[in-house]
Amino acid sequence: MEITTTHLKRCDVIALKGRFDSSTAPDLEKAFRASIDADAFRIVVDMGEAEYFGSAAIRALVMAYKECRRFNRGDVRLARVPERIRHVLDLAGIAPLITIYEDPVLAVGSF
Numbered sequence: 001m002e003i004t005t006t007h008l009k010r011c012d013v014i015a016l017k018g019r020f021d022s023s024t025a026p027d028l029e030k031a032f033r034a035s036i037d038a039d040a041f042r043i044v045v046d047m048g049e050a051e052y053f054g055s056a057a058i059r060a061l062v063m064a065y066k067e068c069r070r071f072n073r074g075d076v077r078l079a080r081v082p083e084r085i086r087h088v089l090d091l092a093g094i095a096p097l098i099t100i101y102e103d104p105v106l107a108v109g110s111f
Contacts, residue, residue: 001024001027004005005035008064010111012040013044013046014044014045015046017050018049018050019054020053021056022055022056022086025060028057028060032061035086040074043068045077047082048081051082058092061094064076077100077107079102086100
């Protein structure tokens, strides 16, 4: 599990690598919290190298989504979501809420 945050002019890009389950979801939540506390309410999550995304990680994603969308401040966008994770997000009802892009550059450019 590896989380890399890149601060850009328009938004923060959080790149995920590895498995995100109940034991690693708190680290993901800390990464989201660090960006939000730094007043970066526009976040792109690059999931190109994510292998597994469990329910605890989905909860962290939804928390960040709600916090960024609160008071119309920003949004969370996903990029390079693997098909198996996209299917899980669809089953959880998250896919219609969060915009998914094939390329992180397009996701950053959408802000």
